[in-house]
Amino acid sequence: MQENITEKKKLDITKLSNELTYQRYLFNRNQMKQLFQKLSVPEYIALQNISEISKDSAIYSGRTYLKDLAESMHLTIRQTSKMVGNLKDRGLLVWSHDGDGSEGTYVTITESGESLLSEHEVSLGEYYKRVIGKFGEDNLIQLLQLMKQLDTVMGGELEGLEGEDGNESDE
DSSP states (O other): OHHHHHHHHHHHHHHHHHHHHHHHHHIIIIIHHHHOSSSOHHHHHHHHHHHHHHHHOGGGTTOEEHHHHHHHHTOOHHHHHHHHHHHHHTTSEEEEESTTTTTOEEEEEOHHHHHHHHHHHHHHHHHHHHHHHHHOHHHHHHHHHHHHHHHHHHHHHHHHHHHHHHHHHHO
């Protein structure tokens, strides 16, 4: 009897985890792709973060240092450099450095970058205004809070898995 309950719980967890994975995949693949035709989601977030960091930081004179951008996006410097390079090649950013570069590299948004960012913000604002109107602001706030909690738990579990992998290789 106990074995059947344990098997049922495993089956339920498998179904739930598969559904969660599938729903995140569908949302990221289908819905977001329709909203982001000129920029990818990470590129939009990068431009938005650069814009916010540069506005909030009077000390940096409109500059956003790569290390700050990487930190805000939870990316490595290498990943951030690759994305920034692509945005620079498209004329959306200017990438420069202090001194010989050892003091830090930074980016600033060009006019065309600001224009594209603004275009996306308007489009997203209109889309989410309709979504929130139908879904409800309180529901969305609750969902976002639950998603943050879920991401925190999932991140902690991944860190635990990494720790377990490291322990096994030490033995």
